[in-house]
Structures are given as C-alpha cells and as structure tokens.
Amino acid sequence: MKPTKLLLPSRQSSLSQLNRLLNTEKYSSAKYFILTDENTSEHCLPLLVSEVEALQESEFLEIECGEDNKTLEIASQLWQALLDMPADRQSIIVNLGGGMVSDMGGFVAAAFKRGIRYINIPTTLVGMIDAAIGGKTAVNIEGIKNQIGFFYAPEVVCIEPKFLETLPQREWMSGLFEMIKTFMVGDAAMYAELCEKLGDENPTISPSMIRAAAQIKTAIVKTDQYDLGIRKMLNFGHTLGHAIESFSLRHHENPLSHGEAVGIGMVGEAYLSMKKVGFSTDEYNKLLNMVSQMVAMPNYKLTDLEELLAYVAADKKNSNGNIYCTLLHDVGEAMIDVAVSENEICDAFMQLCKK
Ligand SMILES: NC(=O)c1ccc[n+]([C@@H]2O[C@H](COP(=O)([O-])OP(=O)(O)OC[C@H]3O[C@@H](n4cnc5c(N)ncnc54)[C@H](O)[C@@H]3O)[C@@H](O)[C@H]2O)c1
Numbered sequence: 605m606k607p608t609k610l611l612l613p614s615r616q617s618s619l620s621q622l623n624r625l626l627n628t629e630k631y632s633s634a635k636y637f638i639l640t641d642e643n644t645s646e647h648c649l650p651l652l653v654s655e656v657e658a659l660q661e662s663e664f665l666e667i668e669c670g671e672d673n674k675t676l677e678i679a680s681q682l683w684q685a686l687l688d689m690p691a692d693r694q695s696i697i698v699n700l701g702g703g704m705v706s707d708m709g710g711f712v713a714a715a716f717k718r719g720i721r722y723i724n725i726p727t728t729l730v731g732m733i734d735a736a737i738g739g740k741t742a743v744n745i746e747g748i749k750n751q752i753g754f755f756y757a758p759e760v761v762c763i764e765p766k767f768l769e770t771l772p773q774r775e776w777m778s779g780l781f782e783m784i785k786t787f788m789v790g791d792a793a794m795y796a797e798l799c800e801k802l803g804d805e806n807p808t809i810s811p812s813m814i815r816a817a818a819q820i821k822t823a824i825v826k827t828d829q830y831d832l833g834i835r836k837m838l839n840f841g842h843t844l845g846h847a848i849e850s851f852s853l854r855h856h857e858n859p860l861s862h863g864e865a866v867g868i869g870m871v872g873e874a875y876l877s878m879k880k881v882g883f884s885t886d887e888y889n890k891l892l893n894m895v896s897q898m899v900a901m902p903n904y905k906l907t908d909l910e911e912l913l914a915y916v917a918a919d920k921k922n923s924n925g926n927i928y929c930t931l932l933h934d935v936g937e938a939m940i941d942v943a944v945s946e947n948e949i950c951d952a953f954m955q956l957c958k959k
C-alpha cells in the first residue's frame with residue numbers, strides 16, 4: 605500500500621495543515637467529494653469548509669448514520685452518484701465522519717474507476733486513533749461485519765480533536781476503551797498517564813494523547829500492512845470482547861457498545877495473561893477497577909457459557925481445539941497467537957462476574 609500522510613494536532617491546527625497541503629501543486633487539478641453522515645453534516649462539515657478553503661467548492665454526498673447502512677447497496681448508490689456528478693480519476697473522496705463513514709468511503713474509493721484517492725478526516729475518537737488509520741476498508745453483508753473490503757490506504761489522514769466537542773458521551777467512552785487498549789499494547793508510559801487522567805472527577809483527553817495513540821496505530825500498521833502478524837496486537841480484548849458484544853446484542857434491551865464490550869474483554873484477557881504469561885496481579889486489579897467504574901461488569905450464568913464459547917470459537921478456533929488470543933506479558937509487551945483452551949476461556953468469563 606502507498607504511504608499515508610498523517611496530519612496531527614501540533615502548534616498549527618491539523619485543518620490549517622490540510623489547507624496548506626491541498627493548495628500544493630499535487631492537488632491542483634483535484635475535485636473533492638465530501639462524504640458525511642447526517643450527524644457529521646450537521647456538526648462537522650461547517651467547521652471543515654470554513655477552515656479548509658480548498659474544500660469550499662466540493663460536491664457533497666451524505667449517507668444515513670449507523671452500522672446498518674455500511675452495506676453494498678449504499679456503496680452502489682454512492683458509485684452511481686459519483687458517475688452522475690461526474691467524478692473522474694482526479695477526484696478525491698473526503699471522508700468526514702467516524703469509522704462507519706471512513707470504512708464506506710474508503711471502500712467506494714478503492715473500487716471506483718479501479719481506485720481513486722481518498723482523505724480521512726475522523727470525527728470520533730475511535731476514528732482518530734483506529735478506524736481512519738491503516739487502510740482497511742469494508743462493508744457488511746447480511747449483517748456480518750466487514751465481509752467485503754480492500755486494503756487500500758488513504759492519501760491523507762487529518763486528525764482534528766476539535767470535532768470531538770459534539771461527540772455523544774457513549775461514543776466518547778467507546779473511543780476511550782480503544783485508547784486504553786492501544787496504550788496497553790503499545791506504550792506503558794502513556795497507559796500510566798491515561799489511567800491517572802481517568803481517575804480524575806472530570807477526565808479530559810489531551811490532543812497529545814490522541815496523537816500518541818494515532819502514532820502507535822500508524823507504526824504497527826506500517827510493519828504489518830496486511831494484518832498477517834504484529835497488527836494482531838491490536839486485537840487485545842477483542843477475542844472475548846466480540847463474544848461479549850454478540851451475547852449482549854442478542855440478550856440485552858440496551859446492548860453494550862463495541863467499546864464497552866472490548867473494555868470488559870480486556871479485563872478477561874488480562875486475567876488470562878496473569879494466569880498464563882506472567883502479567884502482574886497489581887496491573888490486573890488496576891485494569892479491573894478502572895473498567896468496572898466505566899461500565900457494569902456482566903453477570904453470566906453457567907448456562908450462558910456454551911453460547912459465549914460458541915461466539916469465541918466461531919472464527920478463532922484452531923483445528924486442535926485451541927483459541928488464539930493476544931495476551932500481555934506486561935503493559936507494553938503484547939504476545940500474539942497465545943493458545944488458550946476452552947476451559948481457560950470459560951474460567952475467564954466466570955471471573956468477570958465476581959464482584
Ligand atoms: N477500518 C478499520 O481499521 C476499523 C477499525 C475500527 C473500527 N472500524 C469500523 O468503524 C465503525 C465504528 O466507528 P465509530 O465508532 O467511529 O462509529 P460511527 O462512525 O458509527 O459514529 C458513531 C456515531 O457518532 C456520530 N458522530 C460521528 N462524529 C460525530 C461528531 N463529531 N459529533 C456528533 N456525532 C458524531 C455518527 O453519526 C454516529 O451516529 C464500525 O463500522 C467498525 O467496523 C474500522
């Protein structure tokens with residue numbers, strides 16, 4: 605994949621860095637198509653077009669928000685709209701939104717006329733530290749997530765924390781869990797700083813923390829563009845987390861968000877790390893206390909284990925009956941592909957329910 609230019613908050617705002625970049629020769633014949641969902645049209649588009657003069661003459665494309673709309677049908681409507689406008693090979697799609705918009709817009713760009721350029725301007729915390737970076741693009745099919753997609757890198761990722769001012773609280777929390785994960789696998793000092801911040805009465809996340817998390821993701825992706833090895837570090841918390849999320853979607857009226865499920869999943873995988881690969885009890889307890897203040901821990905019954913295990917095994921089970929997880933030897937020292945037995949997984953799920 606071609607390298608992505610990452611514009612990060614510094615003394616100069618990321619949007620003014622983007623404005624300068626788009627005024628360079630390389631972009632002189634570009635025509636821009638800004639993709640938003642209905643929330644980012646309302647809350648983010650005015651700031652973008654007022655600060656980035658080069659985008660004032662853009663065409664606009666809007667989709668409905670929500671995971672249900674990350675489909676091939678919506679992608680097809682966007683291709684048709686691009687053809688009608690018309691877009692050409694010099695056109696650039698500008699994805700202004702969370703991971704749903706960047707996954708969709710990147711997917712549309714990857715296939716349109718065999719690939720046109722695109723720029724990600726993430727507006728959620730998840731987008732800024734994860735989804736907008738790394739060139740994974742995809743749509744869902746028949747409700748199954750990310751089944752059809754490409755590895756196709758954005759030309760530019762522009763991270764502007766100002767967009768977070770209107771983000772709903774629950775979306776914000778989702779991003780915080782992913783940030784905890786990123787620092788747990790990638791940077792012990794930043795993890796310690798974040799834990800301290802989260803202990804405050806009104807925790808705030810500084811642009812420097814967003815920048816550090818985005819840089820960790822960028823560095824990991826650079827060494828493993830196609831998700832064949834160390835990028836699996838970023839799956840910490842996700843093996844149990846996905847099962848916890850699926851279980852909650854099926855059984856709870858107000859289901860857990862992806863981020864909340866990953867938060868609980870990280871506690872389970874930290875427990876496995878402690879049992880199997882030397883993760884310290886103190887660090888385990890610290891994570892447990894932090895996560896349980898952010899989200900209610902589950903209350904599984906023994907009879908739920910079969911269903912939970914089926915979700916874990918669905919895509920992670922190896923022919924010899926083991927499940928492979930990313931565990932932590934220590935904060936900042938992730939170990940990928942650690943074999944874990946079904947009994948150990950069940951033990952971890954039950955441990956989550958101990959008050
Ligand atoms: N490609 C990757 O590497 C990758 C990584 C992680 C997640 N993802 C994907 O990202 C998606 C989740 O992304 P997300 O968590 O950013 O959610 P999202 O894009 O669905 O956005 C969440 C909600 O917040 C709203 N919103 C976004 N920005 C806003 C703002 N600034 N102010 C007010 N409202 C705003 C959206 O309209 C939406 O309703 C999933 O589809 C997931 O599969 C992809």
Ligand SMILES: [Zn+2]
Pocket residue numbers: 782842862866
């Ligand atoms: Zn995640």
